[in-house]
Amino acid sequence: MVPDPGPGEALVDIEACGVCHTDLHYREGGISDDFPFLLGHEAAGRVAAVGEGVTDVAPGDFVVLNWRAVCGECRACRKGKLQYCFATHNATQKMTLTDGTVLSPALGIGAFAERTLVAAGQCTKVPDADPAVVGLLGCGVMAGAGAAMLTGDIGRGDTVAVFGCGGVGDAAIAGAKLAGARTIIGVDLDDRKLEWARTFGATHTVNAGDQDPVEAVRELTDGFGADVCIEAVGNPAVLEQAFFARDLAGTVVQVGVPTPDMRFPDIPMIEFFGRGGALKPSWYGDCLPSRDFPLLVDLYLQGRFPLDQFVSERIGLEQVEEAFHKMERGEVLRSVVVL
Numbered sequence: 001m002v003p004d005p006g007p008g009e010a011l012v013d014i015e016a017c018g019v020c021h022t023d024l025h026y027r028e029g030g031i032s033d034d035f036p037f038l039l040g041h042e043a044a045g046r047v048a049a050v051g052e053g054v055t056d057v058a059p060g061d062f063v064v065l066n067w068r069a070v071c072g073e074c075r076a077c078r079k080g081k082l083q084y085c086f087a088t089h090n091a092t093q094k095m096t097l098t099d100g101t102v103l104s105p106a107l108g109i110g111a112f113a114e115r116t117l118v119a120a121g122q123c124t125k126v127p128d129a130d131p132a133v134v135g136l137l138g139c140g141v142m143a144g145a146g147a148a149m150l151t152g153d154i155g156r157g158d159t160v161a162v163f164g165c166g167g168v169g170d171a172a173i174a175g176a177k178l179a180g181a182r183t184i185i186g187v188d189l190d191d192r193k194l195e196w197a198r199t200f201g202a203t204h205t206v207n208a209g210d211q212d213p214v215e216a217v218r219e220l221t222d223g224f225g226a227d228v229c230i231e232a233v234g235n236p237a238v239l240e241q242a243f244f245a246r247d248l249a250g251t252v253v254q255v256g257v258p259t260p261d262m263r264f265p266d267i268p269m270i271e272f273f274g275r276g277g278a279l280k281p282s283w284y285g286d287c288l289p290s291r292d293f294p295l296l297v298d299l300y301l302q303g304r305f306p307l308d309q310f311v312s313e314r315i316g317l318e319q320v321e322e323a324f325h326k327m328e329r330g331e332v333l334r335s336v337v338v339l
């Protein structure tokens with residue numbers, strides 16, 4: 001059961017929702033123990049109703065859902081750094097099964113359903129476009145593109161290496177291209193993923209199983225290393241490669257999500273100090289949905305950002321389980337449920 005929207009909440013008719021690794025993590029208990037979950041969080045749809053006090057969106061609006069509705073009042077927001085908001089929120093009321101069992105919506109969204117209840121701030125109004133395509137901005141694609149453009153602050157002429165060429169890594173590659181990077185090196189162990197990387201804008205690819213990726217990135221950047229290295233796997237060994245594949249004063253961006261058991265790589269502190277530059281984690285690509293979703297939808301509609309290339313297949317709700325397996329086998333970038 002989906003309650004009517006209360007103050008500050010919105011009810012959204014879901015039109016499409018991507019299948020993300022995070023859904024799989026939830027299902028496997030890797031995120032919390034609050035079973036049962038209502039999975040699905042990379043979604044687009046239309047606002048069906050809004051609760052009291054909601055002014056930013058209205059019934060009929062086409063929206064992409066986000067999982068960081070900023071509060072506007074915490075110390076980050078007060079400093080004008082809304083992208084770091086420390087008190088993002090979700091709907092207050094709970095959705096339930098018909099027997100009254102309370103559901104935990106994944107990332108406060110829960111969009112593998114025809115309707116879902118979210119905080120109104122989780123709805124970002126965007127120009128009308130294919131919901132299966134633009135819904136993907138709600139999570140992985142925004143995280144990757146933002147890691148390149150916002151966290152990494154890639155500029156025209158920069159050299160970039162992206163470690164891990166799945167959905168997030170390929171979005172980082174597309175973001176680097178959009179930002180004007182001169183050299184974009186995709187690194188992965190899987191030749192199929194390296195092929196994808198090229199279609200998103202990688203100028204070179206390196207199979208880390210065949211050659212030392214640090215050496216290979218140096219060779220491709222006149223012996224110096226890349227200005228920006230993006231770790232899109234979430235693995236200490238890969239983070240270490242990204243660290244050493246970077247030029248002096250370069251930036252390492254960590255956007256791959258690690259598991260709680262992983263430890264920071266054992267890097268001599270003198271290397272950290274001596275090389276200068278920056279080491280930056282990227283949460284949700286440091287995006288501000290209200291600013292960045294409509295922008296990327298516009299660029300997609302103008303043919304300047306290949307958002308549609310992330311859609312590997314369109315499926316029904318009953319095929320989500322199968323989509324998880326395809327994702328684990330690395331066969332798809334994104335399967336998208338169309339409702």
Ligand SMILES: [Zn+2]
Pocket residue numbers: 070071072073074075076077078085086087088
């Ligand atoms: Zn805040």
Ligand SMILES: [Zn+2]
Pocket residue numbers: 020021022023041042139140
């Ligand atoms: Zn996701």
